[in-house]
Amino acid sequence: MVGAGVVGCSIAFHLAKAGARVSVFDRGAICAGMSARSGALVRMHYTFKPEAELAWKSLGYFENWGDVVGGSCGFVRTGFVLVVAENNADKLRRNVAMLKSIGVETEVIERGELKRLEPAVFVDDVGLAAHEPRSGYADPVATTESLAVAARASGAEFNLNMPISALAHLGGRCVGATDASGKTHEADFVCVAAGPWTDDLLLPFGTRLGIKSERAQIAFFRRPPALQHGICIDTIAGSYLRPHGTDLTLVGLGAINPEEEASPDTFRETNDSSFIDLARQRLATRLPGLATAPYARGHAGIYDVSPDSRAVLGQVPGVTGLFVAAGFSGTGFKTSPAVGAAMAELILRAKSTVIDLSPFSFERLVSGELIHPPDEYELGAEFGHSL
Numbered sequence: 001m002v003g004a005g006v007v008g009c010s011i012a013f014h015l016a017k018a019g020a021r022v023s024v025f026d027r028g029a030i031c032a033g034m035s036a037r038s039g040a041l042v043r044m045h046y047t048f049k050p051e052a053e054l055a056w057k058s059l060g061y062f063e064n065w066g067d068v069v070g071g072s073c074g075f076v077r078t079g080f081v082l083v084v085a086e087n088n089a090d091k092l093r094r095n096v097a098m099l100k101s102i103g104v105e106t107e108v109i110e111r112g113e114l115k116r117l118e119p120a121v122f123v124d125d126v127g128l129a130a131h132e133p134r135s136g137y138a139d140p141v142a143t144t145e146s147l148a149v150a151a152r153a154s155g156a157e158f159n160l161n162m163p164i165s166a167l168a169h170l171g172g173r174c175v176g177a178t179d180a181s182g183k184t185h186e187a188d189f190v191c192v193a194a195g196p197w198t199d200d201l202l203l204p205f206g207t208r209l210g211i212k213s214e215r216a217q218i219a220f221f222r223r224p225p226a227l228q229h230g231i232c233i234d235t236i237a238g239s240y241l242r243p244h245g246t247d248l249t250l251v252g253l254g255a256i257n258p259e260e261e262a263s264p265d266t267f268r269e270t271n272d273s274s275f276i277d278l279a280r281q282r283l284a285t286r287l288p289g290l291a292t293a294p295y296a297r298g299h300a301g302i303y304d305v306s307p308d309s310r311a312v313l314g315q316v317p318g319v320t321g322l323f324v325a326a327g328f329s330g331t332g333f334k335t336s337p338a339v340g341a342a343m344a345e346l347i348l349r350a351k352s353t354v355i356d357l358s359p360f361s362f363e364r365l366v367s368g369e370l371i372h373p374p375d376e377y378e379l380g381a382e383f384g385h386s387l
């Protein structure tokens with residue numbers, strides 16, 4: 001396993017639990033990459049059904065973490081609303097129907113009901129909303145670390161501060177991974193979950209996902225504890241926000257300048273002052289009571305954006321024994337438990353019963369048959385990724 005972010009640790013946990021001998025390599029510590037920077041929203045509302053299924057199957061983990069994984073993932077149930085303008089209302093109705101068809105607890109709600117549920121939210125420009133009572137947010141570092149602890153308890157070995165410089169191959173088969181000291185660690189299967197660094201390891205095979213690194217930022221603003229709210233994805237203004245503890249609100253936007261490619265090694269890690277102003281404006285649009293909320297802190301991270309903004313989960317075409325789980329495009333935290341379970345089955349048994357992973361296959365990038373869900377929303381500027 002290359003990568004000890006939330007995805008790599010989840011795959012390692014599920015592989016080890018199934019009895020496989022697992023070695024995880026990371027060039028840094030556990031959770032040294034983008035997982036630690038995640039907004040860690042846990043919601044089910046996607047427009048692509050297989051992705052919604054991954055999120056739905058993952059919710060059971062977040063809600064029962066101590067029993068299923070052990071330790072704590074810090075899940076806080078807050079409820080979630082997605083608000084759309086009139087032009088997206090029909091799509092929202094169809095998406096909620098699709099989500100209900102796979103079992104997600106969600107309802108379409110009108111403006112009045114939204115105001116009753118979320119009194120602090122400005123609703124006058126809202127055409128329609130979707131509500132998920134069971135959604136919330138988690139602690140991404142605690143989630144990743146507890147997956148690693150559970151993987152170790154099932155026998156997985158972690159090799160930290162050990163960068164993998166190349167994957168070893170022999171006649172079209174991946175046979176291991178070579179670390180920076182030149183030592184090759186042999187393996188029957190290698191899975192790369194190296195976030196925005198994934199393509200670096202695939203290039204010698206003459207292939208790549210085509211990941212674009214986009215810098216995205218989140219900021220925390222101080223909130224009077226009397227002003228309560230849940231999670232809101234605001235497709236109208238173009239932002240997402242959630243409470244953080246009792247007295248902070250997190251506001252996130254995607255890349256302010258998506259044309260610019262950032263480097264995951266050298267990007268600016270602190271907030272831009274222009275971002276802080278923009279985030280506060282977007283916050284004030286949806287929660288007017290926070291129009292003058294003081295900025296507390298914040299940071300930037302990198303979205304590993306795939307050509308169709310959906311994850312790539314499966315075998316690398318033409319290379320036996322090499323798997324990839326990357327290209328999560330800014331939304332891979334919430335699906336990581338089910339991704340780990342499904343990838344472990346795919347690697348060990350050639351087929352996942354958790355969910356059919358074929359819609360996420362690498363082949364779609366080769367054939368150009370990219371994912372375009374029928375009811376994708378038109379999103380407000382700078383929202384940052386597809387839903």
Ligand SMILES: Cc1cc2nc3c(=O)[nH]c(=O)nc-3n(C[C@H](O)[C@H](O)[C@H](O)COP(=O)(O)OP(=O)(O)OC[C@H]3O[C@@H](n4cnc5c(N)ncnc54)[C@H](O)[C@@H]3O)c2cc1C
Nearest residue numbers: 005007027033034035038039040041164195301332333334
């Ligand atoms: C600002 C921000 C907000 C987000 N908010 C949300 C959200 O609200 N909800 C949600 O679901 N998702 C969210 N995401 C996305 C989510 O955090 C990511 O999709 C997820 O964390 C990706 O995990 P990962 O394990 O694939 O990658 P990473 O956590 O980046 O892990 C990759 C690991 O690979 C290691 N690595 C790289 N190259 C090598 C090498 N050559 N050798 C050894 N190790 C290597 C790195 O050190 C790193 O530890 C957000 C992302 C960002 C940046």
